[in-house]
Amino acid sequence: MSTDAAGIAIRARGLTKRFGDLVAVDHVDLEVPSRHVYGFLGPNGSGKSTTIRMLCGLLTPSAGEIEVLGLSIPAQAEALRRHIGYMTQKFSLFEDLTVRENLEFLAAVQGVPKARTGSRIDELVDQYHFGDRQNQLAGTMSGGQKQRLALAGAVIHEPELLFLDEPTSAVDPESRRDFWEKLFELADVGTTLLVSTHLMDEAERCHRLAILDHGALVADGTPGELTGKLEGRTFIVEAADPRRAQRALVDVPGMLGVAQVGTALRVLTADTTESGDRKPTDIAQRMQAALAAAGQKAEVATTPPNLEDVFVAVTRNGHAKQERAA
């Protein structure tokens, strides 16, 4: 079992899931290269979990084709199970079993060879820092510890492909950093990881990512590619009264987003070709004029775009399209 010649671990075409009238996932096309950390970025309810569940064969798609590790899903979902690990959004190990008992159970169920089970569990206990907590009940551990245990359980059989559904949602920043270290260690040894998140800083760590909004895939690429497309469209406005400056700016044509960040405003403008501006400086001048008209003394400067800007840009476009279609 391996990825195909092109090194693609997951391929999906026109993936759709309907729950009654609700379209949770809407014609998603996806290609996840192997040995990558691939991110799914999107707000709650954007279809991230549903997509992951369809990819690992837990939900039957309403339409579309899926190929994971060369297997056709959901038809060959059973054969796929032994090659994937799945870390659920909610802690799904047994809270009334100890750390070691949970790992023993998963080792047996995932078919880790009997002779190897003991040493594999020792290895994981060591790697994931459970040395003195092996006999602690899983239910009595902190959020970060549970998360580590869930990850240890998901990789006990050394899967080629690992699905992680918002793995760090209940974890403090320090634990999150450690957790991501573990994910990159896994990618280093050849594991493909698909991680869903709604946190921008996590998305920035991914090799590639797809942005989901209302069940549709609105953008994908490396973080650099995605932010690169917004070059020249992001500004920082330093104003004495940011609230009033914000009110003055929202009505300027070509504004996609004006958000307050501390004492400054972060401004995302529409695509220059669409707004009819020849240079980024044109819109900067319009902003200056609007601020002056409102009696605001302010500095407008360009700033490098980040993923949050990308997210705002692609989701605003999506809404605009929907409005036009309606």
Add this chain to the structure above:
Amino acid sequence: MNGRRLWAIVVKELRQLRRDRITLAMIVGIPVIQLVLFGYAINMNLRGLAAGIADQSNTAGSRALVMDMLATGVVAPVATVNTSQEVMAMIRRGEISIGIVVPPDFERRRIDGREAVQVLVDGSDTAVQGAAVQLAQVPLDSAAPATRAPATSTPPTPPISVVSFYNPERRSAVNIVPGLIGVILTMTMVLFTAIAIVRERERGNMELLIATPLTSAELMIGKVLPYIGIGLVQTTVILALGIWLFAVPVRGSMLDVYVAAGLLILANLTLGLLISTRAQSQFQAMQMTFFVFLPSILLSGFMFPFAGMPKIVQWLAEVLPLTHFLRLIRGVMLRGASLGELWIDVLALAAFVVVMMGAAILRFRKRLD
């Protein structure tokens, strides 16, 4: 079917159960408490039952008879009335449990050898019936000469007739304890597995389990196996208490008793599994369990005689595992029958197990939708 995965489920279930102190306590506690509670109803040596007396004859002989009955201590007079209708009304109102009616022609009936005294019994309390039998043994007049021999070959009519209201089939301790094994096993076993799958769904464990190579059959059988052992422990507790406290006989083979119990345990566990694949929450699972539990108690023949039920209800009762188990256990323990002689009910229970287990495995999908 992979033995190692199956065993992993069994070990997991036992480890979880070991940490669940309350459930563990209930495994032994339920049979003990219920048997002792029911022990009151089982106890036949009752004293001081409220009695109403209607001595319509009021002769020296009838007064002596009533005094003899009171002297047994079984009944305590609470009312003296004039007619049998009044006695019946008092029984209906629950004011008395036993009515003694001496008809006006008591003396002549006694001489004729006909039934001379009626003891009216509130049969809704099984223990009272037993007490009435004791009363019926009081001789009409120990000093009187033997009654005239009957002209026909029919056996002589007993001088005191016992008329039981509301519960025509008499029951006794030995009849209840074997049935109680079945009732307790039905109550505990169905619930154990009914919440087994639902609980994992509610706690989120199911999403983890179905993403692994575990098969439906491994999961279902792995969930049943540990509870068979628990069911046999409960059987032993009830049997031991029944023999020790209530001197219930085991006339057939002990092995047959355990095989019959094992079959009922399996039938109930697999029924519970089927409920569990259907229910969306633990609360629903409990409701469905009680939906099965009440008919089991009422229709199986444990409380009311099976023979007295309408045909259509009898067919319904044939679907309940407890009905077949009661026939098996009463046959083996009380009549000394072997399971071979009762093969039809053995077969019925086995078929029930196969159908329920099959349905549960087929119904359980390793999918979230």
